[in-house]
Amino acid sequence: MAVTENEALAAINADYEQRYGFRDAENYLYKAPKGLNREIVEKISEFKSEPQWMREFRLKALDHFLSRPQPTWGSPLLAEVDYDDIHYFVRASEKPGRSWDDVPADVKKTFDRLGIPEAERKFLSGVGAQYESEVVYHQVREDLEKQGVIFKDMDSGLREHEDIVREYFATVIPPNDNKLAALNSAVWSGGSFVYVPEGVHVEMPLQAYFRINTENMGQFERTLIIAEPGSYVHYVEGCTAPTYSSSSLHSAVVELIAKPGARIRYTTVQNWSTNVFNLVTKRAVAQEDATVEWVDCNLGSRLTMKYPSVYLLGERAHGEILSIAFAGKGQHQDAGGKIIHAAPNTTSNIFAKSISKDGGRGSYRGLLEIAKGAHGARSKVVCDALLLDEHSRSDTYPTIRIGEDDVNVGHEATVSKVGEDQLFYLMSHGIPEDEASKLIVNGFIEPITKELPMEYAVEMNRLIELQMEGSIG
Amino acid sequence: MPEIIDVCPIEELPPGERRLVEWEDLEIGVFNCGGNLYAIEDRCSHDDGPLAEGEFDEENCTVECPRHGSLFDLTTGKPKTLPAYVPVDTFAVIIEDQTIKLEVE
Numbered sequence: 001m002a003v004t005e006n007e008a009l010a011a012i013n014a015d016y017e018q019r020y021g022f023r024d025a026e027n028y029l030y031k032a033p034k035g036l037n038r039e040i041v042e043k044i045s046e047f048k049s050e051p052q053w054m055r056e057f058r059l060k061a062l063d064h065f066l067s068r069p070q071p072t073w074g075s076p077l078l079a080e081v082d083y084d085d086i087h088y089f090v091r092a093s094e095k096p097g098r099s100w101d102d103v104p105a106d107v108k109k110t111f112d113r114l115g116i117p118e119a120e121r122k123f124l125s126g127v128g129a130q131y132e133s134e135v136v137y138h139q140v141r142e143d144l145e146k147q148g149v150i151f152k153d154m155d156s157g158l159r160e161h162e163d164i165v166r167e168y169f170a171t172v173i174p175p176n177d178n179k180l181a182a183l184n185s186a187v188w189s190g191g192s193f194v195y196v197p198e199g200v201h202v203e204m205p206l207q208a209y210f211r212i213n214t215e216n217m218g219q220f221e222r223t224l225i226i227a228e229p230g231s232y233v234h235y236v237e238g239c240t241a242p243t244y245s246s247s248s249l250h251s252a253v254v255e256l257i258a259k260p261g262a263r264i265r266y267t268t269v270q271n272w273s274t275n276v277f278n279l280v281t282k283r284a285v286a287q288e289d290a291t292v293e294w295v296d297c298n299l300g301s302r303l304t305m306k307y308p309s310v311y312l313l314g315e316r317a318h319g320e321i322l323s324i325a326f327a328g329k330g331q332h333q334d335a336g337g338k339i340i341h342a343a344p345n346t347t348s349n350i351f352a353k354s355i356s357k358d359g360g361r362g363s364y365r366g367l368l369e370i371a372k373g374a375h376g377a378r379s380k381v382v383c384d385a386l387l388l389d390e391h392s393r394s395d396t397y398p399t400i401r402i403g404e405d406d407v408n409v410g411h412e413a414t415v416s417k418v419g420e421d422q423l424f425y426l427m428s429h430g431i432p433e434d435e436a437s438k439l440i441v442n443g444f445i446e447p448i449t450k451e452l453p454m455e456y457a458v459e460m461n462r463l464i465e466l467q468m469e470g471s472i473g
Numbered sequence: 474m475p476e477i478i479d480v481c482p483i484e485e486l487p488p489g490e491r492r493l494v495e496w497e498d499l500e501i502g503v504f505n506c507g508g509n510l511y512a513i514e515d516r517c518s519h520d521d522g523p524l525a526e527g528e529f530d531e532e533n534c535t536v537e538c539p540r541h542g543s544l545f546d547l548t549t550g551k552p553k554t555l556p557a558y559v560p561v562d563t564f565a566v567i568i569e570d571q572t573i574k575l576e577v578e
Contacts, residue, residue: 064542171554176542283555311555342558371559 016300020240021273022113024106024213028132032089034216038062041186044089048155048189051162061175061185068179074365075332077303081277086218086249088187090132096153097137107131114240116209123455125204126151130221131211133189144202149233150195151206154222157193164195168226172255172283172311181281184220184253191221191252196231196262205234205267205453210250212241212276218249225255227262227290234265236456240300243273247302250276256284256292260314263291269456271463272300274330280306288314288343295451298325298333299463307365309338312346312374319348322448326464327360327392336383336397338367341407345376352383353445356392363395364413372403380410386444387417388437438465480573486510489531496577500525501564503573504547506534511547512564512575519543519557 030047032040041062045055071078097103100117111117111129116137120127126140128151135153144151150161158165175185192208212219227233241248250272258264264284272278278301284292294308310319321337339348354362364383385394396413418440426436441464442449449457478496480503486492491504493515500515502525515525517538527539534547543557550563565576 174537174542174544174554174556176537176539177556178541285555311558313558340558 016271016273017243020114020271021243022110023242024110026214027104027106028090028092029094030089030091031214032087034087035084036062036086036088036187040088044187044189047089047091050158053166054158057170057175058186061182064176065179065182065186068182071179074305074334075303077277077332078305080247081249081279082247085216085246087214087216088218088220089189090214090217091134092131093134093136096135096156098139100137103137107136110211110213111137111209114209114211119207119455123204123453124207125202126206128153128192128208129211130190130208130219132214132217133219135190140206147200148197149200149202150193152193154191154193154224155189157224161193161195164226165193165224168224168255168257170255172257172285173253173281178281180251180279181253184222184251184281187218187220188222188253189220191223192225192235193223194225194233194235196227196233198228199230200228201232202234205236207236207238210237210239212248212250212272214248215244216246216248218251221252223252223254225264225266226257227259227264229259230261232263234267234453236267236269236453238269238271240271241273241276244275246275248276250278250280250301252280252282254280254282258284258286258290258292260288260290262287263293265293265295266308267295267452267456268297269460270296270298270300270304274300274302276301278304278306280304282306282308284308284310284319286310286312286314286317286319289316290314291318291320293320294322294337295448296321296323296335296337297448297452297460298323298335301333302330303332303334305334307336307338307367309340309367310348311340311342312348313342315343315345317343317346319346321350321352322451323350323352324445324448325352325354325362327354327356327362329358329360332361332363334363334365336364336366339369339379340367341370341374341377341379344374346374347377348379350381350383351448353386353448354384354394355386355388355441355444356394357388359391361393361395363397365397367399367401368409368411369401370404370407370409374404375406377404378408382412384413384444385415386441387415388441475576475578477567477574477576480575483568483571483573486573489529491525491529493525494575496575499577501575501577502536503566503575504529504534504536506531506547509534510566510568510573512566513545513547513550514562514564516561517541517543517557518552518559518561524561
């Protein structure tokens, strides 16, 4: 074939610089010096006028962070993270505004360019927009507020609903869970606090948008979602940053609690620039008859290590993890998921798809655990990898632990390569080569993109197309 | 058949203190929460690492696993936070002749 596959496929996020890579001038109210110590942690707590227990929680977490070694598993790129070269707190605005007019002009311009207010008008129940360390805009529809739905930035959540926060905060992911969770617990700022009362269905998604602007910035949002019995909520998050030559760090902690019969769906479209280390801990609890679904799409970042998990603690609980990872030049997407069946008759699915091109590395890392006593549990794990050229890489690291006899577990893994014969077949039907490649990739991820809300599915397909085009000729 | 083993004289384990004892291949942590005594197996149900040497909160009667942070209720052995989700074994504490004893089997 005249054009090699490598030539036919484009650079990752071909127009990232133009669409998301812009940067604003820094007119900050406060920017912490680089590095992390007790003084910075105390300063963050002081800025936020937090209760004493949260200040102590942060300081204890800092000790955990400092005493734990950097993990050595996952990716050799982890060794590049320099914790001393990061700004741990940057304040852009006095407090989150409920009107776009309250948002500082340059920050507003950023979110206008990203299309956030427009999206809110069209199809969302509520929006939070985080710029650097803190949320600068927050709004939830009035009718939901009247039903008792709380959707706040986490700082306001702590101030205004301290009792609820204290009861649930860090019960799903304790600060000493791992080094990055400890770091987040010490310096967390922003993120979302969502509380859905019993029986309330939030029909349209709540959305949060996370934006890093500063070079060498660390963003450490903290999200806690509590769905009371029989309730439903869908939370969607998106993330972008300018492209810098030096690294930024994004390390979130996300905790979900689905009470009996509740359902939480959490969708992420992560499109960080390729200088961002994305090291995130996401974990959910599903009680009796509850359902938790993670829809996790990773396109950007230098390195992503993220394995959303669901602990099925109540009988008949259901967990679902749908994961797409796209690893381009210089990227490592180490993604996957974990499901723990801790009660009888629980069910779960993990569907993971990874695409690697231009030397990128996609890994699936997963855990399926069925505890003793979880009889009647059923689970299916499917992980598929698509390699678009000779020098890209795909790895699968599945772990399955089964402590019960009466269970049904399936595991399937495939690795395929876009072959010349597939391209030739489509081209013989008059489809140009670049279109043929896009068709193959879109067909590969379609089972997951169809689960996204329509607007996000369109955006996801557009992003994938962008990644596929540009280098022909 | 349960067996009774000695831990220590009662005055050697005042409120806020803990002690580790071994019996056959079991290691057990004994805690004094404000005058009430509780005993749990010294093994976190999450990854089988040692548990009883973790941070002891006498007021709330909990111990935190030093490895991954699960918080255990010493009165029941149940985890109050993930990543552990299975209770650890507890043992009955007996005081006889001014001595703390455990019922093990």
